[in-house]
Amino acid sequence: xxxxxxxxxxxxxxxxxxxxxxxxxxxVFNISLRYVPPENAGESDVLxxxxxxxxxxxxxxxxxxxxxxxxxxxxxxxxDDKMWPVHASNDVTxxxxxxxxKSAADWGIKTADNAPLSLSGKLTSLRLVESNKxxxxxxxxxxxxxxxxxxxxxxxxWEGSAAGDATRYGKSRSEENxxxxxxDALKEAxxxxxxxxxxxxxxxxxAKPMATAAPAAAPAAPAVSPSELLADLxxxxxxxxxxxxxxxxxxxxxxxxxxxxxxxxxxxxxxxxEEVIKAALNRAKG
Numbered sequence: 001x002x003x004x005x006x007x008x009x010x011x012x013x014x015x016x017x018x019x020x021x022x023x024x025x026x027x028v029f030n031i032s033l034r035y036v037p038p039e040n041a042g043e044s045d046v047l048x049x050x051x052x053x054x055x056x057x058x059x060x061x062x063x064x065x066x067x068x069x070x071x072x073x074x075x076x077x078x079x080d081d082k083m084w085p086v087h088a089s090n091d092v093t094x095x096x097x098x099x100x101x102k103s104a105a106d107w108g109i110k111t112a113d114n115a116p117l118s119l120s121g122k123l124t125s126l127r128l129v130e131s132n133k134x135x136x137x138x139x140x141x142x143x144x145x146x147x148x149x150x151x152x153x154x155x156x157x158w159e160g161s162a163a164g165d166a167t168r169y170g171k172s173r174s175e176e177n178x179x180x181x182x183x184d185a186l187k188e189a190x191x192x193x194x195x196x197x198x199x200x201x202x203x204x205x206x207a208k209p210m211a212t213a214a215p216a217a218a219p220a221a222p223a224v225s226p227s228e229l230l231a232d233l234x235x236x237x238x239x240x241x242x243x244x245x246x247x248x249x250x251x252x253x254x255x256x257x258x259x260x261x262x263x264x265x266x267x268x269x270x271x272x273x274e275e276v277i278k279a280a281l282n283r284a285k286g
Contacts, residue, residue, distance in 0.1 A: 029076040029086045029130065031175050033095035035102055036183040046107040046194045052203055056110040057117045061100050061145065063093045064122030073182075074128030074141075076173065086128050086178075096123050099186045107194065117157075117203065121147035121193075124161070128182060130173070137172045141165060141185035147193055149202050155209035158202035164188030223254040226263045229280065234270055243273040250279040258284035 063070055074086040088095070100121075104111055125144035130137045148159040166184035170177030193199065201207050224232075233246055241249075259267070259281055267277050 028084055029173055029178075030089050031073070031086060031178050032089045033073075033092065033182065034179050035095070035098045036180050037102075038106065038187075044107045045191045046109070048108065048194070049200045049204055052200060053108045053110065055117065055203060056112040056115040057119050057149075057203065058113055058115045059097075059100055059104055059109075059111050059119050061093070061096045061121040061123055061147075063096070064124045064146065065126060073126055074130070076130040076137075077132045079132060081132070086130065092123070092126070096186065099183055100190060103187050103190050104194075109194070116152045117149060119147055119149050121145050126182075126186075128178060130178065132172060133169075136170060137174070137177070138167065138169050139177055139181040140167045141181050143185045143189045145186075145189045145193065147199075149199060151209065157207050157209060158199050159210070160193075160196060160199065162189045162192035162196070164190070164192060223256045225256050226259050226280070227266075229253055229255065229283075230263075230267055230270060230272070233272060233276065237271065243275055246273070246276045247279045250276060250283060253283055255280065255283045 070092060071087045071089075072085050073088050073092065075083045076086050077083055101111060122145065123143070124146050125142065127142050129140045131140070143164045144161060145163075146159075146161040149157045151157055164185045164187065166181045166188060168177060168181040168184070170180075198207070229250065233249070236246060236249065259277075264277065267280070
């Protein structure tokens, strides 16, 4: 009898210890990211302009977050209010693409890998914060995405960004609750994105390709003095370069000052052809 009481007490103690340990769990909070279907199936928060549902688009999203560890997606507090990292145990990009494509399907958006339009994006920010409470936890997520719509010639028709956030109360260190709030926040960012009037106009063919920035000009070579240029030309002439090539070389240079009378004498005495000297006279800076 005493043995049974002792075993029962031991079992109860282990059970209580397990509950306390679960409630006061410490360390990294690992989450396997997954898409959580909407609670109200069939309802759409995206209002597409007439005809857009018949225009397929290729949808992709990549990871554009800053930080050395892409697995870190937030932080979690324990009963001592110490913060611990929240890690995704699977690919964040794959999860974001799943939320994007499945949400688009729910909203009546047609997608195709060979579509003439492509809407490609980057997940620029994703932060989950689990705040431990007396009973359970509060989960908050903030998300930011950036997207560009391009045509079949890779010309940009539209580009912009969108944001989403979500808050939910749930169990402490609950992977299920974390996935619910993560999906809600990312979907809200996508709703903000697809409801953008400028995007829908470009999608419907009502926008011209955006002007691309002209390539930056190559930095100008530093100007050289007449004596430095003459020294280079003397070396080239000794190596057998013709006057035409020496003129081309001079035309690629800038001089710190115009040739003086003394310079002209030095250039003539060094055997520089007249056409080379004339080219140098035009290379004075300014």
